[in-house]
Every structure is written in structure tokens, then in C-alpha cells.
Amino acid sequence: xxxxxxxxxxxxxxxxxxxxxxxxxxxxxxxxxxxxxxxxxxxxxxxxxxxxxxxxxxxxxxxxxxxxxxxxxxxxxxxxxxxxxxxxxxxxxxxxxxxxxxxxxxxxxxxxxxxxxxxxxxxxxxxxxxxxxxxxxxxxxxxxxxxxxxxxxxxxxxxxxxxxxxxxxxxxxxxxxxxxxxxxxxxxxxxxxxxxxxxxxxxxxxxxxxxxxxxxxxxxxxxxxxxxxx
Numbered sequence: 001x002x003x004x005x006x007x008x009x010x011x012x013x014x015x016x017x018x019x020x021x022x023x024x025x026x027x028x029x030x031x032x033x034x035x036x037x038x039x040x041x042x043x044x045x046x047x048x049x050x051x052x053x054x055x056x057x058x059x060x061x062x063x064x065x066x067x068x069x070x071x072x073x074x075x076x077x078x079x080x081x082x083x084x085x086x087x088x089x090x091x092x093x094x095x096x097x098x099x100x101x102x103x104x105x106x107x108x109x110x111x112x113x114x115x116x117x118x119x120x121x122x123x124x125x126x127x128x129x130x131x132x133x134x135x136x137x138x139x140x141x142x143x144x145x146x147x148x149x150x151x152x153x154x155x156x157x158x159x160x161x162x163x164x165x166x167x168x169x170x171x172x173x174x175x176x177x178x179x180x181x182x183x184x185x186x187x188x189x190x191x192x193x194x195x196x197x198x199x200x201x202x203x204x205x206x207x208x209x210x211x212x213x214x215x216x217x218x219x220x221x222x223x224x225x226x227x228x229x230x
Contacts, residue, residue: 002115005090011111011132014057014201015050018130021200022112030117030128030196041118041125045093046079048197049108051133051152058152059194060139061184062100065148073148075186077193078103081124089113089127101150102142107135119189128193149183157181159198161207167215175212183229185222187215 003023008016049060066073078097086092090113094105112130119126141147157163158179167187168175177195178187186194198204 002113004112006109006111012052014052015111015132018050018197018201019112022114022130025115025196025200027115027117029200030114030193039123041123043082043089043092043127044080044119044124045082045089045096045127045129046077046193047093047097047108047131048077048114048128048193049097049103049131049133051136053136053152055154055156057155059155059158060097060101060103060133061151061153061186061190062141062147063149063151063184065144065146074188074190075184076190077128079126090129093127093129093131100142100147101139102137103133103139104135104137107133107137109134117189117193126189151182151184153181153184155198155203158194159203159205161205164207165211165213165218166209167213167218169215178213178215178218180218180222180225183226185219187219 004019006019008019011019051058051060060078061075062078063075064073078100079093080096082092086095090110094108097103098105108131110129110131114128114130116125116127139150141150158181163179163181165178166175167178176187177191179191179194
């Protein structure tokens with residue numbers, strides 16, 4: 001069940017709005033793909049980990065390895081499928097984050113749970129676990145075969161209108177928000193969740209929703225810019 005895990009007054013003021021909103025939103029706040037009734041699903045969790053440094057609040061993201069069989073090269077929150085020994089969705093999120101990024105769980109405080117979201121391709125029922133990184137630890141790509149990069153992305157960069165647009169698959173149909181921040185091209189499930197969280201947290205700035213780009217073209221241009229920057 002979604003909602004706060006702590007008293008909202010116990011978290012930094014900049015994070016309080018998200019903790020409070022966690023008990024008031026439904027899955028449709030994030031995506032139209034709610035968990036279908038009667039269909040087998042696989043439980044999973046992602047850790048939406050917010051910290052703060054000299055650049056202000058930030059969120060931990062990773063980029064999957066280009067050699068993976070599914071979701072290759074995509075940016076995501078740390079997370080994955082539940083295992084029998086996990087202590088619920090929170091336990092899954094913390095375990096996966098440690099395995100993928102090396103984050104020290106002792107410095108992470110889970111503060112809220114959002115509604116389950118359905119990923120049709122994998123049939124995962126994904127629970128986003130909101131957490132405060134009160135004692136940040138070094139992070140890195142633990143297994144380069146699975147993770148290409150790990151980064152703390154400032155909220156200020158995600159909300160910059162110059163870094164936001166929408167993408168669509170060729171031929172029409174699906175369309176959704178996207179971000180181009182540093183070396184990260186964020187789209188799909190992760191971008192949808194981030195977009196909703198920026199709005200719920202009161203951080204969103206006006207951006208051009210009429211800027212819609214073909215996914216393949218936008219991704220290729222991002223990669224080209226990243227190569228030039230290197």
C-alpha cells in the first residue's frame with residue numbers, strides 16, 4: 001500500500017511535498033498502464049533516491065550497459081525483481097541499489113512508497129520507493145556487464161526547459177516525456193516517473209510540450225553530442 005513511511009516533518013523541506021503526495025496519488029498519476037487484474041505479474045521495485053550537495057537536490061540514476069539483451073543503454077532508477085529473502089518492496093529496492101551502484105544502505109532512509117506501476121514488456125509490477133540519502137556514499141557501476149554508468153543528476157538540470165522534450169516511436173502511437181541531461185538520455189518508464197515527481201514535488205518549470213521528436217533520432221543526436229563532449 002502506498003503512502004508515507006515517516007512523518008513528512010522529519011524529511012528536508014525540499015522533499016516534504018513528495019512524501020505527502022505519496023499517499024494521495026494513484027498509478028494513473030505516473031502512467032496509464034495500471035497493474036491489470038487477473039494477469040500474472042512479477043513484483044519489482046526501484047529506488048528513487050534523492051540527496052543534496054552543493055548543486056542542490058539530486059536523484060541517483062544509472063545507464064544500463066549497451067550489451068544487455070533488454071533495455072540496453074537505457075537510463076533507469078536502481079532496481080529490479082523481488083527475491084524471496086527481500087523484506088517487501090523496500091527491501092528489494094535497497095538490495096538492488098546496493099548490487100547495482102554500491103550505495104551504502106545505512107545512509108539511505110526510505111520515506112515513502114508510491115503505487116505499483118505496470119511494465120507491459122516485462123510484466124513487472126514496479127513499486128517506486130522514495131528515499132532520502134542522508135549520508136551519501138560513493139557509487140559506481142558495480143558490474144560493467146550490466147551497468148555502464150551511475151550519476152547523481154541535479155534536479156535543477158532535470159527541470160531546465162532546455163533539457164526537456166517529448167519523444168515518439170516512428171509510425172505514431174506511443175509518446176512520452178524525455179530528458180537530455182549530461183551523459184544521460186532519459187525516456188520511457190523512468191522519464192514518466194521523473195516527470196510526475198517533478199510536478200508533485202513542486203519543482204517543475206514550464207517547458208515546451210509541443211517539442212516532439214522521433215525517439216531514434218533524438219537518442220542518436222544525444223549520443224553524438226556526448227561523444228563530442230568526451
